[in-house]
Amino acid sequence: MDYREGLLLLLSSMLVLRHCTAQPDPNAYQNCTYSRGNFTAKSTYQTNLNLLLSSLSSNAKTISGFCNTTSQNSNKVYGLFLCRGDVTPETCNTCIKAASSNITQRCPTAKEAIIWYEYCMLRYSNQPIFSIMEKEPSICLPNDNNVSKSVQSEFDKIWVDLFNGLVSQAASAAAVGRKYAANEANYTSFEKIYGLVQCTPDYLRMIATNA
Template identity: 45%
Template sequence: MYSLTYNNYYSFLASLPSSSTQLQEPTYIYHVCPNTTTYPENSTYSSNLETLLSSLPSSNTPSFSSGFYSTAAGRSPDVVFGLFLCRGDVLPEICRDCIVFAVNDTLSRCPEEKKSLIWYDECMLRYSDENFFLESSLQNGTNGIILINTQNVTSNQQEIFRDLVLSTMNQAANKAANSTRKFDARKADFTGFEDLYVLVQCIPDLTREDCLSCLQRTINRLPTDKVGARLVVPSCSSRYELYPFTTNSLLEHLFLSWIQLLHHHLV
C-alpha cells in the first residue's frame, strides 16, 4: 500500500517535463448569446464592454487564486455586468490563461450580442446589460447544457451505480454549499476496480440555500445509467465520471501509475 503525501507529490511533479509557456487553449463546452439584444459597433455599450473585458484578465492575483471575479463598467442605460469563474481545482495560472482566451473567444462567437455566457472545462465567462448579480440560482436565463457519455452502465449494476452517484453527489453538494469557495470534488469506490469521481461548484457569492438548491436541481436532472454526465448552468455545475478529471485526481492517478511502473521495473 502506497501513501500519497505532499512530499510524494513534490517528488513526482519534479519528475514531470516542464510545461510550455505557450498559452494552452481551454476545452470549449458551450456558449449562449441570444441575438434579441444587440449593440452597434463604436457605441457606448461597446466601449463599456471593451473596458470590462480588458479588466478581467488584468484583475489582481487574488482573483485568480480564488478563481472568481465580478465587476461592472459604465452607467445606465449602457452599463455592462461581468464575471468569471474558474473550476475550483485549477491552478491560478490556468485560470488566468482560460480567462484571457475566453475574452477573445466570446467576442468572436458573440460579436454584437449584449448578453454572452461561455463555458469551458476550466472556466466560464459571463456578461450582460442586465444585473444578473441580483438573480437567484433559479432565474439564470438558460437551462444550461447537459453533456452525456454515451456508454451505458451494465444493467446489473445500474441500481447500485445510481445510488452511489446520488449519495456521493449530494454529499459533495452539501459540502460545497457550506464552504467559502462553493466547490467540492471527491471520489468513491464503485467496484473495487473502478472509482467514481464527482465535482460540484456554485458561483461563490450565492447563499448556502441558493447554492444547495441549484446543485440539487442539476444533480436530479443528470442521467445515472451512463458512465459519465455533467450539467452546467449559469449559477452552478455538477459532474460525475468513472475516470479522474480534476487536478488532484489526475495527479493521484499519474502518481499511482508511476509507482506501479517503478514497482514493475524493480521486481
C-alpha cells in the same frame, strides 16, 4: 428551491473534463443568448463590454478564482468569471485571458453570452446576473459509455449520495473562498464515479442572507 438543488444546477456552469492539459482547451463551448438582443459595432454597449472584459481579465489572478463587475455607464454590462476550484492562479489567469478574448469572437454581437473552458467560465449580460439562481444557460456533454442495466440502480444511489456529500462540503463554512468540492466513489470493483460541484461565491452569500 433549496441550496442543494441550486448547487447541483450550478454544476452546469462549469465544464468538467476528465483529462488535464497545460493550457486551456482551445475547443471552448459557448452559448450566445441573442434573445436578449444584439449590439451594433462601435456602440456604447460594445465599448462598455470591452472595458468590462478588460477589467475581468486584469483580475484573473485573484486567489478566490472569482470576480464580478459592472460597467458604470449607460447601457450597463454585468460580467463575471469563475475558475475551477483546483487550479492555480496562473492557470486561472491564462484561461480567463483566453475566454475574454474568444467570447466576443464566438458571440460577436450578442448582448448576453457565456463561454466554458476546462478550467474556467466567463459570462456577461445586459441584465443583472449576480446572486441569481438560473438554470440557463447551460451545457450538457453526454458520456458515450452507458451504465449497464445490472448496476443502474446501484449507480443512481451512489451518484446521489456522492453529490449530496459534495454539495454539503462545497456550501460549508469551511470551504472559504472557492465554494468547490470534488471526490470519487466506487460503483463496481473496477469502475468509479467522479464528481465535482462548484458555486459562485456571490450565490452562497445570497443563500446566507436569505437563510
